[in-house]
Amino acid sequence: MNNLMQTFALIEMSITCAAVIILLLQKTSAQPFPVIVKVLLILLIANLFFWPLGLGMELPLVAYVRGVVGDLSIVTMLLLWTSLLPKNKPAPFAFKFALALIAIIFYPLALGLGMMDPYAWGYGSIGFFIAVLFFALVCGLAHWSKGVWIIAIGILAWAGHWHESANLWDYLLDPFLAIWALTGLIAALYRRRRDKARSGYLFRPG
Numbered sequence: 001m002n003n004l005m006q007t008f009a010l011i012e013m014s015i016t017c018a019a020v021i022i023l024l025l026q027k028t029s030a031q032p033f034p035v036i037v038k039v040l041l042i043l044l045i046a047n048l049f050f051w052p053l054g055l056g057m058e059l060p061l062v063a064y065v066r067g068v069v070g071d072l073s074i075v076t077m078l079l080l081w082t083s084l085l086p087k088n089k090p091a092p093f094a095f096k097f098a099l100a101l102i103a104i105i106f107y108p109l110a111l112g113l114g115m116m117d118p119y120a121w122g123y124g125s126i127g128f129f130i131a132v133l134f135f136a137l138v139c140g141l142a143h144w145s146k147g148v149w150i151i152a153i154g155i156l157a158w159a160g161h162w163h164e165s166a167n168l169w170d171y172l173l174d175p176f177l178a179i180w181a182l183t184g185l186i187a188a189l190y191r192r193r194r195d196k197a198r199s200g201y202l203f204r205p206g
Contacts, residue, residue, distance in 0.1 A: 005162075005163070005164065008162075009066065009071060009163065009164075010050060010060065010062050010063060010066065011046075011050065012071075012072075012077060013049070013062045013065060013066045013071075013072070014046040014047075014049040014050040014060075014062045015042060015046050015081065016072060016077055016080055016081070017045065017046070017049045017062060017065060018041065018042045018044075018045035018046040018049065019042070019080045019081055019083070019084055020080065021041075021045055022038060022041050022042065022045070022084060023080075023083060023084070025041075032086075035086055038084050042084075048061070049061045049062040049065070050062055069176070070174075071163050071164070071165070071170070072174055072176060072177075073154065073170060073171055073172055073173055073174040073177055074150070074153055074154035074157045074158075074162075074163075074171045074172070075150055075151065075154050075171070075172050075173070075177060076174055076176055076177040076180075078150045078153060078154075079091065079150065079177075079180075082146060082150075089144070089146060091144070091147065091184075092142055092144050092147075093185075093188050094138075094142055095139065095142070095144065095147055095181075096180075096181045096184045096185045096188070097181075097185055098135070098138075099173075099177065099178070099181035100178070100181040100182045100184075100185045102173070103173065103177075103178030103181060103182065104182075105118075106118050106119075106169075106173070107175075107178065118169075119167065119169055121168075121169075122167035122168040122169035122170070123166065123167055123168075128168065129155075129168070132151065132155065132168065132172065135151065136148050136151040136152065139151065151172070154171045154172050155168070155171070157171050158171040
């Protein structure tokens with residue numbers, strides 16, 4: 001059973017590595033990649049990461065990647081995977097704001113700053129579980145259905161012990177997701193300030 005979980009974890013990380021590389025390649029391309037090209041690239045790159053290729057390495061490349069970054073949360077993984085879909089709807093500003101706020105509060109407390117340890121809530125706290133459901137409800141009210149089912153899959157993965165961790169936090173949040181939310185929030189605020197400044201310059205008297 002443990003070997004099976006390890007295999008699934010390596011497959012997940014292989015696909016995730018492929019998704020990251022494709023997104024980086026897409027940034028350098030003037031035209032979006034067709035769906036068939038993305039599928040072929042995922043199959044090719046994920047296989048390169050998953051199978052041992054020799055080159056002096058005893059393990060597949062993905063094993064070394066996982067050893068450095070650990071298991072990503074289900075939310076991070078699904079956000080990366082779905083970003084390759086042709087009609088992907090970006091995460092709304094409110095989601096990034098809420099996620100960044102949670103991360104700013106959560107990580108210092110979880111690392112021992114203060115008397116409260118929110119990480120312990122992930123081991124079956126009913127209040128925390130209700131808060132997660134409420135967060136998913138807010139995503140639905142904000143007309144971001146993808147956020148609802150991503151959180152739902154994260155909860156189901158936790159309930160089914162899909163990863164080694166038994167803590168719900170590990171299925172919903174990780175440092176990479178927190179950094180993504182913070183940088184996205186800062187970038188969005190910068191764009192709004194820049195657009196406001198440009199608007200004021202264009203419409204000022206004279």
